[in-house]
Structure formats: C-alpha cells, structure tokens
Amino acid sequence: MNTYTVLLEAHSGLRYLVLFLILFALIQSLAGWLGQKKYTESNRKINLFAMISAHMQLLVGIILYFYSPLVRTDDIGSAMKDSMTRYWTVEHAAMMLFAIVLFTVGHSRSKKAIEAVHKHRSVAIFYGLGLLVVIVSILQSGRPILGR
C-alpha cells in the first residue's frame, strides 16, 4: 500500500463516522427542538464529536488532495475540461469545505445560545444543511454514498 492508498482508505472509511455522527446529532437536535427538550451533556458531546469527525475528515482530505492522481492543480485549464478532474480538483473540496463550515457555525451558535431550544435549533438547521451538501456532493462524484 502506498501513501495515496492509505490516505484514500482512511478518508473513505472516515466518511462513515462523519455521516453517522452528523445524522445522530441531527436526529437528537430535531427531537430536542421540536419536543422542547432539555439540552443535555450528552447532546453537547454528540454535537461536538460530530463536528470533530468532520474536521478530521477535512485534515485527511487536504493531505489526500496532494496525492490524488485525480486532482490536477498543475494544469487547471485542462482539469476544468474533464468532469472527473474538475470534480476532484474543485467541486468536491469546495462543497465539503462549505459543509464543514456549516457544521462549525451550527456548533458555535449552539454554544453561544442560552436557551435549550435555540441550541437544538442551530444544530438541527446547520447540521441538516451541511449533511445535505455532503450527500449531494458524494452523489455527484459518481461513487456510492456507502461503499466504494
């Protein structure tokens, strides 16, 4: 296994953790928001771990970016002409970065909010939007959401 394969395996596998934790955080925050529940320590931890998993994915993604043969930063002109290299050079990174910004904003707004309902709401809205961006982006890649 070379460095590229190790990084691709790690990035590919981490997706499950990110998808699972974000979905979990989304479901519990929707339940908390709509059901007017308390914001518990376990809610806070799940929301935090979900955001951390996305940040770990960002880190591996940035390193992988420099190893992937599908990323063509040397000749952006021709990379843009091919839908596959355009996707991996620009679209994937940009959309996933946007999703991670949404997770981060949602988490930080939930920390600043005073009332439980507002904490739950900001996680529900921002994690929900971010998850949608992640799913659309993976669908666009032509690779399966779950699997290789």
Ligand code: HEM
């Ligand atoms: C929530 C964040 C992200 C998720 C869920 C995600 C998900 C994925 C998935 C599912 C793949 C395909 C793996 C496979 O076919 O086995 C992939 C590949 C890749 N991702 Fe991400 N990604 C994320 C963020 C990023 C970021 C921020 C970057 C770059 C800055 C990035 C760069 C790449 C690269 C270069 C590839 C490899 C393409 C290849 O050589 O096959 N990813 N990502």
